[in-house]
Amino acid sequence: MTEESVITSKALVYEADESALEFLKEFFLKNNIQGIRERKNEINKVLDVNIDLGAVFLSESKDEFGYSGFDICKKIHEVRPELPIVIRRLEEHKNEPLPEEINQAVVAQYTIDDLESLKEFLQVNLFNRHYPAPLVHEVLEITSNALQFNIKNISVENSAPYLVKDMLIFGEVFSLIPLESSWCRGYMTIQSPSNDFEKYIESDRTHIPRNEYSGSRGVNFLLNEITNLVWGGIKSKFFTETDDQASIGSAIQVPIMVNHVHKFISFGSQEPQLTFSYVIKDELGILPDFKILQKLIFNLTWSPDLMKISDQIISDSLDSGELEFFD
Amino acid sequence: MAKVLVVDDSATVRNEVSTFLTGNGIQCVVANDGQDGLKKVQSDSDIKLVISDVNMPVMDGLTMVEKIRGELNNSALNVIMLTTESNPKMKERGKSAGVKGWIVKPFNGDAVVGSIKKLLG
Numbered sequence: 001m002t003e004e005s006v007i008t009s010k011a012l013v014y015e016a017d018e019s020a021l022e023f024l025k026e027f028f029l030k031n032n033i034q035g036i037r038e039r040k041n042e043i044n045k046v047l048d049v050n051i052d053l054g055a056v057f058l059s060e061s062k063d064e065f066g067y068s069g070f071d072i073c074k075k076i077h078e079v080r081p082e083l084p085i086v087i088r089r090l091e092e093h094k095n096e097p098l099p100e101e102i103n104q105a106v107v108a109q110y111t112i113d114d115l116e117s118l119k120e121f122l123q124v125n126l127f128n129r130h131y132p133a134p135l136v137h138e139v140l141e142i143t144s145n146a147l148q149f150n151i152k153n154i155s156v157e158n159s160a161p162y163l164v165k166d167m168l169i170f171g172e173v174f175s176l177i178p179l180e181s182s183w184c185r186g187y188m189t190i191q192s193p194s195n196d197f198e199k200y201i202e203s204d205r206t207h208i209p210r211n212e213y214s215g216s217r218g219v220n221f222l223l224n225e226i227t228n229l230v231w232g233g234i235k236s237k238f239f240t241e242t243d244d245q246a247s248i249g250s251a252i253q254v255p256i257m258v259n260h261v262h263k264f265i266s267f268g269s270q271e272p273q274l275t276f277s278y279v280i281k282d283e284l285g286i287l288p289d290f291k292i293l294q295k296l297i298f299n300l301t302w303s304p305d306l307m308k309i310s311d312q313i314i315s316d317s318l319d320s321g322e323l324e325f326f327d
Numbered sequence: 328m329a330k331v332l333v334v335d336d337s338a339t340v341r342n343e344v345s346t347f348l349t350g351n352g353i354q355c356v357v358a359n360d361g362q363d364g365l366k367k368v369q370s371d372s373d374i375k376l377v378i379s380d381v382n383m384p385v386m387d388g389l390t391m392v393e394k395i396r397g398e399l400n401n402s403a404l405n406v407i408m409l410t411t412e413s414n415p416k417m418k419e420r421g422k423s424a425g426v427k428g429w430i431v432k433p434f435n436g437d438a439v440v441g442s443i444k445k446l447l448g
Contacts, residue, residue, distance in 0.1 A: 321435025
């Protein structure tokens with residue numbers, strides 16, 4: 001099963017040249033990239049707001065203030081070294097070496113109309129894996145159902161899944177659970193703002209007993225419940241072969257590194273993280289909408305060609321909630 | 328009075344299922360995992376039906392059923408699994424252990440309440 005799904009990514013763009021910008025826009029459109037433009041010399045603000053980037057496109061061209069991609073390249077690399085940076089060289093400088101500190105920060109260079117270099121940059125740094133469409137579709141459905149089961153009277157909107165190279169945590173609370181099978185090994189994390197969840201608990205819009213779980217403990221509990229249900233759904237649908245649990249248990253692990261101050265988490269891998277974004281909307285129109293992120297990080301094993309999903313399982317999922325009697 | 332034992336490590340599911348059944352005139356007791364469920368079955372002879380999750384910490388649901396049949400020597404107690412698992416091999420194991428039926432989560436009370444009442448007699 002190797003059918004691929006449309007996966008996108010977000011890229012930060014600094015480009016002062018209008019014709020190069022048009023070229024990039026077209027390139028992004030064809031290659032499923034959402035460009036986020038930085039043009040007011042406010043790189044810190046842009047980086048603070050966008051913590052789920054896949055790449056950075058800079059340019060040697062200077063803007064009207066004499067400001068170029070070189071000026072922010074070092075800064076971006078310093079604070080977010082996991083982000084791959086590509087820089088557009090001016091035609092007249094393209095054979096000149098980059099300044100040493102810039103050269104250390106970028107992973108590729110290109111000149112305008114140099115499609116091949118850009119495609120290779122994306123292929124090597126972002127779109128280097130294929131994600132089977134059934135996996136992507138089922139994760140979206142399982143998670144939306146789990147959210148709606150746990151929170152009453154909501155609708156759930158999701159956008160196309162996207163690849164993230166950033167290693168920053170969204171919101172104040174996140175769950176983490178291993179995903180282990182013979183064809184994949186890694187983790188799923190669900191990340192959320194705490195206050196929004198809390199409002200739904202306080203308003204008795206969940207099934208959890210409010211007298212037992214309130215405040216932040218209630219949020220922890222609710223996220224745990226949602227994560228458990230999502231994990232069960234994924235396990236049930238995709239980890240169907242007779243996995244050798246003993247060998248999985250003794251397989252290689254790598255440390256997970258968390259820095260609380262910087263809301264940073266590393267799974268010991270530079271591979272892009274498959275990210276799903278969900279917006280939870282109150283159907284009663286009382287409570288605020290809020291966003292959660294779900295990330296799948298296959299940092300230990302990724303062999304999607306070995307993934308199996310049986311027709312039996314697909315048909316079973318259509319009958320969820322109903323009782324199947326055994327003879 | 329015949330009771331239903333709801334076994335699930337998720338308080339949300341325990342709450343959801345037991346609230347629904349109680350609202351339909353069915354008395355419920357709850358347990359957090361298979362080991363807790365086994366104790367409740369052993370100590371409360373009014374339990375006539377168990378609705379249990381499969382994947383739980385401490386003791387999973389299918390091991391609990393096997394112990395009800397083996398250690399407690401109770402072959403009459405009806406057990407339904409309520410789980411995200413739809414793996415045919417898992418279902419086969421349940422069938423062999425004497426599980427009466429299988430519900431894939433999420434729980435849809437209206438779809439199953441009639442059958443549950445029948446099982447309770």
